[in-house]
Amino acid sequence: MAFAAHALVTVPLAAAAFAVGALPWLQVVQYELTLFAGFWFVVGMADEMAVDAVWGWLLLRGRVRSPRLADGxxxxxxxxxxxxxxxxxxxxxxxxxxxxxxxxxxxxxxxxxxxxxxxxxxxxxxxxxxxxxxxxxxxxxxxxxxxxxxxxxxxxxxxxxxxxxxxxxxxxxxxxxxxxxxxxxxxxxxxxxxxxxxxxxxxxxxxxxxxxxxxxxxxxxxxxxxxxxxxxxxxxxxxxxxxxxxxxxxxxxxxxxxxxxxxxxxxxxxxxxxxxxxxxxxxxxxxxxxxxxxxxxxxxxxxxxxxxxxxxxxxxxxxxxxxxxxxTIDAAVRQKARWVHGIAFQGWDRLGWGGRAVDLWMAARDRRGPLVALVLFVAYVLVVTGGVLAAAEVAGLVRPLPQPPELRALIVLCLAGLCWRMAMRFVFTAREYGAKEGLLAVLRIPVANIIAIVAGRRAITAYVQSLAGSAVRWEKTAHHGHPALRLPTTASA
CATH class of the missing domain: 3.90.550.10 (Spore Coat Polysaccharide Biosynthesis Protein SpsA; Chain A)
Structure with a gap:
């Protein structure tokens, strides 16, 4: 009986000791993942900022306005x-x-x-x-x-x-x-x-x-x-x-x-x-x-x-x-997985890389879906590991690792880029749907990220299956409503 009681106490203690011993390794993993995610966030931010810069130049030149058609x-x-x-x-x-x-x-x-x-x-x-x-x-x-x-x-x-x-x-x-x-x-x-x-x-x-x-x-x-x-x-x-x-x-x-x-x-x-x-x-x-x-x-x-x-x-x-x-999330994932599979993987296979520099740039933007899904997944893993390590540091179980100035600058740059993207998302959504939807657009970013992560995983699985000989089928989205049914007459849009 005493041996059994001792075993019941020893196993949790051993597990706790193992977990505490693993914390320094978790810090190393956090550091490496931060470098990986931070690098690709900066690359993605530079890409988006380039598009924003061109759009801003077009705006100043008066070339982004939406002219009105004459009646009739x-x-x-x-x-x-x-x-x-x-x-x-x-x-x-x-x-x-x-x-x-x-x-x-x-x-x-x-x-x-x-x-x-x-x-x-x-x-x-x-x-x-x-x-x-x-x-x-x-x-x-x-x-x-x-x-x-x-x-x-x-x-x-x-x-x-x-x-x-x-x-x-x-x-x-x-x-x-x-x-x-x-x-x-x-x-x-x-x-x-x-x-x-x-x-x-x-x-x-x-x-x-x-x-x-x-x-x-x-x-x-x-x-x-x-x-x-x-x-x-x-x-x-x-x-x-x-x-x-x-x-x-x-x-x-x-x-x-x-x-x-x-x-x-x-x-x-x-x-x-x-x-x-x-x-x-x-x-x-x-x-x-x-x-x-x-x-x-x-x-x-x-x-x-x-x-x-x-x-x-x-x-x-x-x-x-x-x-x-x-x-629904399931339907959205299936639809976006089809897009990622077709554009990123089949597009690479069937269209390849070539042409003018601007077309190579746009092709890279179109095919970044799988990479975006991976980077977003790593970012959310970092959120979880950051919380675990912060709690461990407060409890005195591990000492915080010193952050090099380069890493701090990378994190600040990523946060600044995130704020800019949120601002752009608000501006464009509010412009078309109103300020309320613009605010919701910012709050919906995590939902969009989760859908992108799961869709990316599903697309990779489908692509591997296609390489193994699986037939491509029309996995279409079911539709149950139509905007025209809300109208007082079908002649207006």
Whole structure:
């Protein structure tokens, strides 16, 4: 009995002694991790400050303003046929509102709305047919394969349907516009895109995530990120003439450019398969998770002019694509993991590194997702270890390590950079959504960081699995609400 009692006392004491003995090693780990995280924070801060500096210069030159369109332009006829592609998979809950609103918001006779559905998704097919209201501008395209395949595969099916219509009617489309099943379009967007294609081959409009009362923290962080990106970073890219990644929504491509991309894609597939292809190949990379991003880069490498436009209507509303983004952490992680996988890993594999210095800079910015996730994870580990060591120092269990002046300067620099980033996040979010959302944007930064960390880990896992032969599938986001349903009439945006 005495031996047992002695053992019960000895084990906790031994564990405590081990923990105390490990504290100096924890201090060493903290020091090394601080150097690692601090270095990459400074690199990232320099990158962001460079973008901020260019944006500030553009602001002083009066080149970041969003001009207002004159009233009545939204309903002007288009210079040619605009084929709007909307790929869908299990979107019965929102596609009806999207189709009905688009057909009403865009009354132009030259609109052709191509909605792609799968043969094993009858609910979405029925929702599209019910929303069409007999409008002859709608084209319902049913894929001859079971879904889901990939978004790009569905887009290629729509492209094939467009080619068939052009041959049958003897009239070629002027442009192709991309949208998603949950989008609420702006009435002036189609005319703006059509007019901009007189001087460019690719045009991108901003994306405006809509606030959701039931998800201020998760869905809200999308508004923070897109607002800063599409009011600053994309404006800078446009001004510098850098490659513009397509957002996959609210963007228009000249029809002849898509023909070139399809021809290039057919040649690539023929080289990979070692045979001469007789079938048509669509312009979208069906094996890629972010075919829209890749398409924007391929357009730029083809020497075509690309533009990003920020305009407002007569009432001061931003001409942008509005939609509800994921409202739960799980859905947000899955969506962002797909983006990181497609842009960072597949983008590196498929697009490589090359081109002008400004394009290399932007490619590095686009592909930094995995590194950002790692650095953020290390930063939060440092928060935990810092708390543990501070408590141990107060208890007298360990002496604080002396901090070299260089390390103190690094920490101060990182804190200053963090304050600057918080200020910029507030300014851009408040500018679009109001001061209250601007304050919430600052408080939402930890939520965005956690989502980025988990999404980065998930993306790395998915990429490793793809290297092992796992097939790429359309792991799309489920949508349950539509911004147009909040409107008193679907004609306003």
């Amino acid at each position: 332009l939204a309903r002007r006829e288009l210079a040619g046929i605009a084929a709007v592609f909307i790929p869908t998979w299990q979107e019965a809950g929102v596609i009806g509102a999207t189709v009905a609103h688009a057909l009403e918001a865009w009354p132009q006779a030259n609109l052709r709305l191509y909605v792609g559905c799968y043969r094993n998704d009858p609910d979405t097919v029925a929702a599209v047919m019910a929303a069409a209201g007999g409008d002859s501008r709608l084209r319902l395209v049913v894929h001859d394969r079971d879904g889901p395949t990939t978004k790009a595969d569905c887009l290629n099916r729509l492209y094939g349907a467009l080619c068939e219509d052009e041959l049958r009617q003897g009239q070629r489309a002027r442009s192709v516009v991309l949208h998603d099943a949950e989008d609420m379009v702006h009435p002036a967007a189609l005319f703006v895109l059509d007019a901009a294609l007189h001087e460019a081959s690719f045009v991108q409009l901003p994306v405006r995530p809509e606030p959701q009362r039931g998800s201020r923290w998760v869905a809200g962080h999308y508004g923070d990120e897109f607002t800063e990106s599409h009011a600053k970073a994309m404006v800078v890219r446009d001004a510098l003439g850098a490659a513009l990644p397509a957002a996959g929504v609210g963007c228009a491509i000249a029809r002849n450019v898509l023909t070139d991309l399809a021809r290039e894609r057919k040649s690539e597939l023929a080289r990979e398969q070692g045979v001469i292809l007789t079938r048509q190949a669509g312009p979208f990379a069906s094996e890629c998770l972010t075919e829209d991003y890749e398409m924007g880069w391929r357009i730029a490498r083809g020497g075509h002019v690309a533009r990003f436009l920020r305009l407002r209507d007569g009432e001061g509303q931003l001409i942008a694509t509005r939609s509800y983004f994921p409202a």
